[in-house]
Amino acid sequence: MTQTYDDAAGLDAADPLRDFRARFLLDADLVAYLDGNSLGRLPIATADRVDAFFRQEWGGRLIRGWEEAWVDLPVGVGDELGATLLGAAAGQTVIADSTSVNLYKLLHTATGVRPDRDEIVIDATNFPTDRYLVESVAAVKGLTVVWLEPDVVDNVTRDVLAAALGERTAVVVLSHVDYRSGTLLDLPALTACVHAAGAVVIWDLCHSAGVVPISLDAHQVDFAVGCTYKYVNAGPGAPAFLYVAERHLATATQPIAGWWSAADLFAMADTYEPSPTIRRMLSGTPSVPGVVAVQEGVRLIAEAGVEAIRTKSEALTSYALALLDAAGLEVVTPRDAVRRGSHVTVRHPDARQVTTRLVEHGVVPDFREPDLIRLGLSPLTTSYTEVAAGIAVLAACAGS
Ligand SMILES: Cc1ncc(COP(=O)(O)O)c(C=O)c1O
Structure with a gap:
């Protein structure tokens, strides 16, 4: 059965990794961040750890920190x-x-x-x-x-x-x-x-x-x-x-x-x-x-496990492919899930302008010369709802 935009909420509810998303800083203004394959989101634990490193380790231990x-x-x-x-x-x-x-x-x-x-x-x-x-x-x-x-x-x-x-x-x-x-x-x-x-x-x-x-x-x-x-x-x-x-x-x-x-x-x-x-x-x-x-x-x-991350990655990219196919967009990523990583790439003659419009609408993908739009799906942070919302905006901006 072909997946549609309406399936996103159910897929999120059934996702064993769904709770990891809340462990990252999420920008409320963004409709969809589809660029975790260029720059991943900030884990809250990292913000806390680096802050503690600066204040306690560097600030407190100074040069002693090296040998300690x-x-x-x-x-x-x-x-x-x-x-x-x-x-x-x-x-x-x-x-x-x-x-x-x-x-x-x-x-x-x-x-x-x-x-x-x-x-x-x-x-x-x-x-x-x-x-x-x-x-x-x-x-x-x-x-x-x-x-x-x-x-x-x-x-x-x-x-x-x-x-x-x-x-x-x-x-x-x-x-x-x-x-x-x-x-x-x-x-x-x-x-x-x-x-x-x-x-x-x-x-x-x-x-x-x-x-x-x-x-x-x-x-x-x-x-x-x-x-x-x-x-x-x-x-x-x-x-x-x-x-x-x-x-x-x-x-x-x-x-x-x-x-x-x-x-x-x-x-x-x-x-x-x-x-x-x-x-x-x-x-x-x-x-x-x-x-x-x-x-x-x-x-x-x-904590999440690389195997579980890979399972979700394959499901996310498969879901994205189904939505992109339904929108009539050209995909240049292997259709066999085991033959692709965690991003899906769309070819469009106006890729640069489409990317600019996407960003204006709160959807952040990656443009790659000359005519490619990359959608990076990062399993610990990307939800199915985010994929559906992002591709809906992409379909509208791409005129399909
Ligand atoms: C496949 C690949 N190799 C190498 C690099 C270069 O990495 P750096 O700029 O950190 O040296 C990148 C950067 O995005 C990359 O995607």
């Missing part, structure tokens, strides 16, 4: 995030810097694994920062970039990838969920394909961390990065995460090997010796309020 607690936060919270979101055993994940900076570091690390090879493979549909960084690191290291040109909806399949791999392939860079179409790539199969060619893979998990169950250790992933301001709700510019599989750690080198990556941070040693642990991937002083916000976001996800 803060120095270990990037690794401690990295372990929490790794266990809850990434299927990563302790000691492989740190919270640091931005996704871009971490990707830059990992591109250097990963190309060092197979110095006898000279190609980096990436798809032309990948997020701009990933493409730009691959090009810049390849230029500095004298490597060649091999571009995949996949269909935007099917995205990188096993066949597309396998055709580009060979004896020269050193590293493959892939995004788990395509930032435009929302397509979810087959991480286990593609990772195995990269390994069969004798190369290593870096996964960008920005659009899947916190909303899609991930098992990096089980699938033998080599390296991964991702941000925390989308589905982890850690706030604008919150630090990112970086994962290095334990088997690569002892030989992992990185290009911003600052004092935070040294074996003894406070030794102020004359000569550099890298930390034997995942700390070797750190660079400089971390943003402690940012790391604290990541910890709160991770704890909310742990």
Whole structure:
């Protein structure tokens, strides 16, 4: 039976995660916030924790705070995030810097694994920062970039990838969920394909961390990065995460090997010796309020459970698809729920103007060049009523 706008209240009533919405700050003026895939809402616990951090920890403990607690936060919270979101055993994940900076570091690390090879493979549909960084690191290291040109909806399949791999392939860079179409790539199969060619893979998990169950250790992933301001709700510019599989750690080198990556941070040693642990991937002083916000976001996800979040995500995107189909709007996201992340993308010739009108009517989506409107559905905060209200306004603004 096709779902309609009238089903929203019943779906909300039956939603096992419905009470989480009240744990976030909600703007009464908004009809629908459909941009949690760019910037997640503020958890009330995070506002309280960061306020307490500023007043009591920074204000009260001052410099003593570093040795009492803060120095270990990037690794401690990295372990929490790794266990809850990434299927990563302790000691492989740190919270640091931005996704871009971490990707830059990992591109250097990963190309060092197979110095006898000279190609980096990436798809032309990948997020701009990933493409730009691959090009810049390849230029500095004298490597060649091999571009995949996949269909935007099917995205990188096993066949597309396998055709580009060979004896020269050193590293493959892939995004788990395509930032435009929302397509979810087959991480286990593609990772195995990269390994069969004798190369290593870096996964960008920005659009899947916190909303899609991930098992990096089980699938033998080599390296991964991702941000925390989308589905982890850690706030604008919150630090990112970086994962290095334990088997690569002892030989992992990185290009911003600052004092935070040294074996003894406070030794102020004359000569550099890298930390034997995942700390070797750190660079400089971390943003402690940012790391604290990541910890709160991770704890909310742990409480809800990633599997339950994924179940609701699939139901939300399916509901949105049914309403968009009924409104006659063109969708460029896979129709099979297991093949998409947590956003649904509409193609419209006047996408920019439609987005402006939506925002004027209290509905916040994302515009993406040249003709795409992304509707991000964040299971801990997005209600079915919000989806229905937002798509009703979209249908009116899009003239369908
Ligand atoms: C898939 C993907 N990769 C990388 C980035 C860049 O992240 P940052 O600006 O935090 O470096 C983004 C940002 O939205 C993204 O969506």
